[in-house]
Amino acid sequence: MKTVADCLAQRRDLFSGLACDRQVNEAVQAIVRSFKAGGRVLLFGNGGSAAQAQHFAAEFSGRFMLERPAWAGLALTTDTSALTAIANDYGYNEVFARQLRAHGRPGDVAIGLTTTGESANVVHAFRVARESNIVTVAFSGNGGGRIVELSDIAIVGPSGPSWMVQEVHLALGHIMCELVELAMTSV
Numbered sequence: 001m002k003t004v005a006d007c008l009a010q011r012r013d014l015f016s017g018l019a020c021d022r023q024v025n026e027a028v029q030a031i032v033r034s035f036k037a038g039g040r041v042l043l044f045g046n047g048g049s050a051a052q053a054q055h056f057a058a059e060f061s062g063r064f065m066l067e068r069p070a071w072a073g074l075a076l077t078t079d080t081s082a083l084t085a086i087a088n089d090y091g092y093n094e095v096f097a098r099q100l101r102a103h104g105r106p107g108d109v110a111i112g113l114t115t116t117g118e119s120a121n122v123v124h125a126f127r128v129a130r131e132s133n134i135v136t137v138a139f140s141g142n143g144g145g146r147i148v149e150l151s152d153i154a155i156v157g158p159s160g161p162s163w164m165v166q167e168v169h170l171a172l173g174h175i176m177c178e179l180v181e182l183a184m185t186s187v
Contacts, residue, residue, distance in 0.1 A: 117145015141165030
């Protein structure tokens with residue numbers, strides 16, 4: 001029978017093999033540039049990745065660790081009327097792309113989360129972001145998938161089941177939020 005100690009050892013191994021320092025630092029720099037210029041970070045994904053997009057958006061608009069001004073972190077997964085209307089009228093592949101067209105501006109940052117890198121609506125949104133001069137940051141796993149080709153910055157986690165990739169995304173997202181806060185609040 002698997003024990004808690006076995007599970008913790010699995011997580012240690014999972015995190016010890018990561019090599020994405022450069023990509024996370026590049027994402028932090030892009031977000032800081034956007035916020036300093038009055039821009040936004042637009043986040044999206046499906047299922048658990050949608051929840052993480054909402055979580056990271058809240059860290060930016062609320063706070064992560066420090067008392068500081070609110071920044072424009074917006075999860076494109078939260079407006080059920082927009083999601084359902086767009087899906088009904090244009091198809092599910094458009095649910096994030098159409099919102100990016102409405103809310104995104106050149107210099108903003110689009111963060112797409114997909115554990116496989118193959119979520120059609122996330123991939124399509126990155127095509128739209130590219131056309132709109134929005135910086136694209138992918139959080140992916142399982143080798144990266146198609147999303148990597150459309151990413152200015154690709155943070156690729158481990159290969160394995162969704163829960164494993166999402167655990168890494170959560171930790172790296174928190175690191176990203178912490179570093180953004182520190183960079184934005186340092187004198």
